[in-house]
Amino acid sequence: MNKKKKVLLAEDDQGLVTILEKVLKKNYELGLSYDGAQTLKMVREFEPDVVVLDIMMPYLDGLHICQQIRQDRGQNDRPKILLLSARATEQDRQLGIAAGADDYITKPFRIDDLLKRIDDLAKG
Secondary structure (H helix, E strand, O other), X not given: OOOOOEEEEEOOOHHHHHHHXXXXXXXXXXXXXXXXXXXXXXXXXXXXXXXXXXXXXXXXXXXXXXXXXXHHHXXXXXXXXXXXXXXXXXXXXXHHHHOOOOEEEEOOOOXXXXXXXXXXXXXX
């Protein structure tokens, strides 16, 4: 039996967390984080394969979290990072990728699109 990949969902919108938790826990071992400081701690302790990271988080924003993960672990090391954001411009996407994200998806999004991207990152 294959071991489930680990996904850390870092999101402060409780409604969105509730929806995504139901969907993600079917296929992944799931960790949850609701603020930036907690997210960095969870990355170290939970050791996720993929971090689904909201950019606008309390205490420390997602871009800084992304940069810190990459600084701690190196650009090509796990975890893979998928940024979630209401910021939908190309410049915002480029800032996210420059911060070390592997992918960037804007809110609102389709659940099946998000799951496909997480699956792709978890395989890589």
